[in-house]
Amino acid sequence: MAAVKLMSHEDRADALEDYCIEQLDKAVAPPDDQQQQQAQYPTVAELDAQIETRNRRRGVGSIFVAGTGNVRKLPAMPSKPTLKDFFELRFQPATHVLQSATRALETGMTEEIILACLLHDVVQTLIKADHGWWGAQLFEPYVPEKTTFAIRYHQALRFYEDKEAGYEYPDLYKTMFGVDYTPPPYIQETYKTIRKHKWYMEPRLVTVNDLYAFDPNKRPTLDPFIDIIGRKFKQPKEGLGFDNSPVAHMWRTLINPDAPL
Ligand SMILES: [Fe+2]
Ligand SMILES: [Fe+2]
Numbered sequence: 001m002a003a004v005k006l007m008s009h010e011d012r013a014d015a016l017e018d019y020c021i022e023q024l025d026k027a028v029a030p031p032d033d034q035q036q037q038q039a040q041y042p043t044v045a046e047l048d049a050q051i052e053t054r055n056r057r058r059g060v061g062s063i064f065v066a067g068t069g070n071v072r073k074l075p076a077m078p079s080k081p082t083l084k085d086f087f088e089l090r091f092q093p094a095t096h097v098l099q100s101a102t103r104a105l106e107t108g109m110t111e112e113i114i115l116a117c118l119l120h121d122v123v124q125t126l127i128k129a130d131h132g133w134w135g136a137q138l139f140e141p142y143v144p145e146k147t148t149f150a151i152r153y154h155q156a157l158r159f160y161e162d163k164e165a166g167y168e169y170p171d172l173y174k175t176m177f178g179v180d181y182t183p184p185p186y187i188q189e190t191y192k193t194i195r196k197h198k199w200y201m202e203p204r205l206v207t208v209n210d211l212y213a214f215d216p217n218k219r220p221t222l223d224p225f226i227d228i229i230g231r232k233f234k235q236p237k238e239g240l241g242f243d244n245s246p247v248a249h250m251w252r253t254l255i256n257p258d259a260p261l
Contacts, residue, residue, distance in 0.1 A: 044178035059129030063090065063257045077255050080239030083229055087222050090254050091122045098220035100209040105224060109205055115143060115232050116150035116202065117209045118225055126254055131155060141245040142234045146202050153203035154210065156190040159183045167207045
């Protein structure tokens with residue numbers, strides 16, 4: 001339940017709707033109960049059977065659906081929006097990525113990694129399915145190559161332990177994907193390739209910081225990262241969405257997800 005409390009409002013609503021409190025309780029149970037719990041995680045087939053019980057698909061971006069009730073009118077954005085504006089007006093509360101970036105900052109990681117941690121999941125506002133690749137694409141024109149690499153491949157590396165680096169397979173994934181889940185071939189292939197890549201540790205460090213067990217008393221803000229953003233994020237002068245970059249439309253969709261076409 002501690003993990004549930006610390007999720008953002010939307011994530012929590014999603015989690016409650018999708019898996020119900022009981023399952024999440026089991027997912028965070030102490031290790032000595034794990035064997036018994038193992039049987040309690042849903043299977044892939046059980047999760048599959050839930051598809052037609054929803055009026056939306058699980059991969060939809062959080063900006064398009066309300067957790068409960070109706071969606072709210074979004075605050076207007078400035079005509080030349082910056083990354084900071086998106087954090088404040090579209091990605092908020094962004095607790096998960098702020099906590100990840102804070103951990104990266106406090107443990108002395110590079111600015112490329114801190115930035116990757118700060119950005120690694122925000123594309124889930126737009127779309128959740130294959131968010132590593134979508135997220136890397138959204139940021140590619142504006143951030144260092146290592147940051148893009150880390151964002152793109154953290155998704156695949158989340159399925160593979162690296163205890164030496166300090167990363168274990170998350171119990172949350174047993175709940176989300178099913179206890180008997182095997183990643184699809186393209187994820188397996190990606191992992192094999194990235195495991196041997198000279199930049200393997202870039203996405204791996206994103207997964208190491210990618211924790212959901214947060215301190216409820218910490219409310220991290222964007223402030224500690226403003227200087228890093230200034231140094232490492234190429235803010236277009238026309239504003240994100242209006243710079244004619246190959247991904248400008250993705251930012252415009254975030255600005256106005258109410259557009260009917
Ligand atoms: Fe992620
Ligand atoms: Fe994450």
